[in-house]
Amino acid sequence: MGLGGPAHAAECYADYKAKQDNPLRLQYGVAQISGQCSKAAAQRQLQQRLGAQGWTLLNVVSVFGPEGLAQRRDSAGSNFLRF
Amino acid sequence: MPDPTSSASDMRRSGGRLIATGIFAVAALLVIGAVVMFWALPDANAFNARVERIFIENDTLTSASEIKLLEILAQSGTAFSDTLTNYRVLIGVLLIFAAAMLVAAVVFLMLLITFNRRMAQIERTGIQVSSLLISREENKVYLNNMGFSLTAAAMETLAVLAEARMDDEIMTGSEIEGVISGRSAADCDEAAGATRIKRLRDTLGNQMVSELLVKNIARRGYMLAIDKDVIKVL
Helix, strand or coil: CCCCCHHHCCCEEEEEEEEECCCCEEEEEEEEECCCCCHHHHHHHHHHHHHHCCCEEEEEEEEECHHHHHHHHHHHHHHECCC | CCCCCCCHHHHHHHHHHHHHHHHHHHHHHHHHHHHHHHHHCCCCHHHHHHHHHHHHHCCCCCCHHHHHHHHHHHHHHHHHHHHHHHHHHHHHHHHHHHHHHHHHHHHHHHHHHHHHHHHHHHHHHCCCCCCEEEECCCCEEEECCEEEECCHHHHHHHHHHHHHHHCCCCCCHHHHHHHHHCCCHHHCCHHHHHHHHHHHHHHHHHHHHHHHCEEEECCCEEEECCCHHHCCCC
16 A cells, blocks of 8 residues: 555545547646545546546546646646546 | 361451450559559558557657657658658559550551551552542442533433442342333333443443543553552462
């Protein structure tokens, strides 16, 4: 369980890449993950949340705690904690 | 056991089959070409998939402007693939035209060869009557637009023969004489009809030979109306 450090953190976030087809639109975003803090869990949750909005999850880049939010806020832009 | 034989009509039939096979082969080749062309051209999604892979593989391409650029890249690729689709249709249409032209060319070539062969045959058989026009008022008969004047009696004989030919009938000498003199055929002499035929042949043959072979040039003399290359003396 201890692998990856942030598994026990109270707050867990993941940054991901997603797409929409026809025309191709790309998205890099940050989202909060509930429960276990792992890439697999993040993948499961994000697939559902993005799928509901018509987006397809491409991959989960990483999972991190609240300390990683600041450095990703600019890149994610409007997709920061959108889903 | 039958001998293996080959006749001219057999050859013509096999030639026709060869032409059909050839045309079919040309059409089949063009169809294969079209299929390969349509199959080989990249589809619209190829560009999007490539851009998507670049996006996944590079974790540094995450800022909004970079993502926007990647999207534009994909869009321009899609626009290009639209152009390719247009080209594909264009090439397809041209291919169809080319196929039609090729097949038409082959067909016309074959027709030309056949016509040449028939021409040579006609040249060998001498005169081929393609039109016979009997003009009773001028006492003239036009064979292939060559006019020959006949005596009234010969005219009568020719008209009777032409009428019989139109009804697909064959007439004996006494029948001909009967029709012309207005008596019944049983009362007529076979020799009288034969004489009429002989006179018709003499006048018509004489004029035809003078028109086609032995020409009379006014105030100069006589000359064979043929190419000098075709003359051979054994």
